[in-house]
Amino acid sequence: MAQHINKKARFHSLTANRLLDGEPVYLTRSHAWSENLHDAAIADGKDEGAELTQIAAQSVADRLVVNPYLFDVDVDAGRPRPISVREQIRATGPTVRRDLGKQAS
Amino acid sequence: MYRYDEFDRTIVTERVAEFSGQVQRRLAGELTEDEFKPLRLMNGLYLQLHAYMLRVAIPYGTLSSAQMRMLAHVARTYDKGYGHFTTRQNIQYNWPKLKDVPDILADLATVEMHAIQTSGNCIRNVTADQYAGAAAGEVDDPRIWSEILRQWSTFHPEYSFLPRKFKIAVTGHAHDRAAIKVHDIGIVIVEGDNGAPAFDIYAGGGQGRTPMIAHLVGAKIAAQDLLHFIDAIMRVYNMHGRRDNLYKARIKILVHALGAEEFARQVHDEFAKGGAGDDLELPEGEIARIRAYFAPPAYETLAADDPAYTRALADDKAFAYWARTNLAAHKVPGYAIVNISLKPIGGIAGDASDSQMDAIADLAQSFSFDEVRVTHEQNLVLPHVRQTDLYEVWKQLDAIGCATPNIGLISDMIVCPGLDYCDLANARSISIGQIISERFADLDKEHDIGELKIKISGCINACGHHHVGHIGILGVDKKGVENYQISLGGAADENAAIGDIVGPAFTEDKIVWAIETIVDTYLALRKDGERFIDTYRRTGIEPFKETLYAAA
Numbered sequence: 001m002a003q004h005i006n007k008k009a010r011f012h013s014l015t016a017n018r019l020l021d022g023e024p025v026y027l028t029r030s031h032a033w034s035e036n037l038h039d040a041a042i043a044d045g046k047d048e049g050a051e052l053t054q055i056a057a058q059s060v061a062d063r064l065v066v067n068p069y070l071f072d073v074d075v076d077a078g079r080p081r082p083i084s085v086r087e088q089i090r091a092t093g094p095t096v097r098r099d100l101g102k103q104a105s
Numbered sequence: 106m107y108r109y110d111e112f113d114r115t116i117v118t119e120r121v122a123e124f125s126g127q128v129q130r131r132l133a134g135e136l137t138e139d140e141f142k143p144l145r146l147m148n149g150l151y152l153q154l155h156a157y158m159l160r161v162a163i164p165y166g167t168l169s170s171a172q173m174r175m176l177a178h179v180a181r182t183y184d185k186g187y188g189h190f191t192t193r194q195n196i197q198y199n200w201p202k203l204k205d206v207p208d209i210l211a212d213l214a215t216v217e218m219h220a221i222q223t224s225g226n227c228i229r230n231v232t233a234d235q236y237a238g239a240a241a242g243e244v245d246d247p248r249i250w251s252e253i254l255r256q257w258s259t260f261h262p263e264y265s266f267l268p269r270k271f272k273i274a275v276t277g278h279a280h281d282r283a284a285i286k287v288h289d290i291g292i293v294i295v296e297g298d299n300g301a302p303a304f305d306i307y308a309g310g311g312q313g314r315t316p317m318i319a320h321l322v323g324a325k326i327a328a329q330d331l332l333h334f335i336d337a338i339m340r341v342y343n344m345h346g347r348r349d350n351l352y353k354a355r356i357k358i359l360v361h362a363l364g365a366e367e368f369a370r371q372v373h374d375e376f377a378k379g380g381a382g383d384d385l386e387l388p389e390g391e392i393a394r395i396r397a398y399f400a401p402p403a404y405e406t407l408a409a410d411d412p413a414y415t416r417a418l419a420d421d422k423a424f425a426y427w428a429r430t431n432l433a434a435h436k437v438p439g440y441a442i443v444n445i446s447l448k449p450i451g452g453i454a455g456d457a458s459d460s461q462m463d464a465i466a467d468l469a470q471s472f473s474f475d476e477v478r479v480t481h482e483q484n485l486v487l488p489h490v491r492q493t494d495l496y497e498v499w500k501q502l503d504a505i506g507c508a509t510p511n512i513g514l515i516s517d518m519i520v521c522p523g524l525d526y527c528d529l530a531n532a533r534s535i536s537i538g539q540i541i542s543e544r545f546a547d548l549d550k551e552h553d554i555g556e557l558k559i560k561i562s563g564c565i566n567a568c569g570h571h572h573v574g575h576i577g578i579l580g581v582d583k584k585g586v587e588n589y590q591i592s593l594g595g596a597a598d599e600n601a602a603i604g605d606i607v608g609p610a611f612t613e614d615k616i617v618w619a620i621e622t623i624v625d626t627y628l629a630l631r632k633d634g635e636r637f638i639d640t641y642r643r644t645g646i647e648p649f650k651e652t653l654y655a656a657a
Contacts, residue, residue, distance in 0.1 A: 017152055017156075019131075019132070019203065020132070020202060020203055020204050021156065021157075021202035021203065021204070022152060022153075022155070022156035022157040022200075022201075022202065022203065023155075023156065024154070024155060060138065063131075063132065063134050066138050066152065067138075067152060083585065084585060085524060085532075085533075085585070085587060086154070086524060086530075089154065089524060089525060089533075090154045090155065093155060094155070094525035094526060094535075095525055095533065095536060096453055096525050096533075096535045096536055096539065097453075097525075100155075100185055100200075101155050
């Protein structure tokens, strides 16, 4: 969904949902999919973002993931930090049920 | 309660097999997501922030104990031990895996349940007054007509590709508990000729981006003409509803664009054409057949006031508080309607754990003729409980945390899932409901404030019904920060109204202060017996604007 991209933002990571179970996953530097935001590749600028998008498209065709998109991040000691509240929540789990989602494992 | 015949069973079983096949083909790569998405939506399967979400249909909000136990089983076996009851009387599961959904649907089918048409551009669950068949003063049981509409609308080939979703609600009572005036079609059962039921049919209501109150398009439509008339509305909508713009595709836009009079004229023209419509005339025998499923249960003949109940009220203050708010008058002497609050103080509105569902199923079976209902305000109802059993029912509800004495009070809020769960949301809503609930936890204070309906949505789609809240709260995104815009004076009942926006939005740290200020303003201004909404209608918005936004 286009609303996750701020055209002025420099850094992006790419996320999708795993087809089999809907789990949010992140595209890593080695072009694998990780459940952990920390492992996400960071694209610097539009061209690198486009590369990640292309790799994700192949994963969609390979039936690994659905609905991939880039989202804005800040870079914090080399790790991606989501700018939007939405992606922060998606990376951890529902804030009202701390016993559920990624934050619980 | 309606029981499936062999046609219903076949429909559901075949649908399970069909969807299982579709999932297999999706996983094997024979269907792309673009091809699969409309198919999974027609089976109520969404993709949300953390997982898939499955919305299971609860026709007109009515469940047997066996069905409630199955909902508990699904929560326990395939999900994370809970479900969420929705503003369309359905249930949502937030963590199903795609590969498990065929098994979930197969399990549901064993108790005559499914997820058919709970999403997609089709006619959705027909909702009804949760006190159907129980409250005094009802003209006719709305579930009879909801069931007829359900059968007619399921897999209707002409209405499977509407411009947009379509929602119908039915009430059989002058006091509208089903919010019919903010539905695409809202039906009020009225007394027709010769005392037979007839229908006042409203169309073009809705919330979301462009909230509108429905207009009367057909008055005292005869019972046998119900489907024919609804069909006429659907044909006009299907023909002229916009398909070019997602945000202008609901029937309310068409009614608004044509004007209610012209829209009604077109519907009556279509109705007058006869032809295929004549086939839709309901034979009296068919109406009677469906009506028989909703025959009253075998009530005992009881005195109007049970002494054990009266004694318990005097002896147990906590029980008395609960009785004041959570009971409604039953049409049969010696019985009561019990509201089960799913709004514990500081809790998540509308959620129930699998063990709570099992306990409620037991209560329904033991004390309510095996029946439990879901309300559009995200609570549950035991419709037929003997007064003499109320104390025991209350104790058991209290033991599972479902006896908060707050029905209709400030902590009985409608709250959508919001940004904690929903892909569409701009802001969190559940957490806002929690902090407001905690602030007004004092029971005496809540009772003093009286009836005050707060409704909270995490985005403009208004699944939390904020437009028709006495106080409505809309979560918005202001430059990446969650903000909350307040509206006042909305109402969902027979005096339906869209709320007025009171002023600029508040951040999360100010929202409780804002609600407190609104409540205090009301308390200072109210005259004898006025509820919040009465005071607001008398004073207008100005006093609230002043106290909220007066230069500090």
